Amino acid sequence: MKSAALSREAEKKMEPYMDTLAETLRRFEERGFRAAFRAHPDGGLTVDGEEIFAPEELVVEDFARFEGVSDPDDESVLFALRTADGRVRGTFSTTYGIHADPHQVEAVRRLRVRSERMRRPMGESA
Secondary structure, X not given: OOOOOOOHHHHHHHOOOOOOHHHHHHHHHHOOOOEEOEEOOOOOEEOOOOOEEOHXXXXXXXXXXXXXXXXXXXXXXXXXXXXXXXXXXXEEEEEOOOOOOHHHHHHHHHOEEOOHHHHOOOOOOO
């Protein structure tokens, strides 16, 4: 039972807290991931529509998963990506589950992860 005297900030420290997609996007942008990657029909990812990156050329620096509070089928992932040389840093947002776009699924499957922590399949805990 929670005490009515606890502030909302104190409650946040006591319970698991998840940022919204917008808050996480802002955090990633503050860390220098400012470009917005989009899926290209050829299976690559692009920022400007001109230069297309094979997913294997990109490194996943961080990611966050989101589920809708009222609809568990409302699932998405936000990736913080960079090129191997660090020239381009940006984010890529995609849905997963039954509503996932097949081109985006293929691109995500081919992404390189930066650490073993991130090699676990989605949904598998440590």
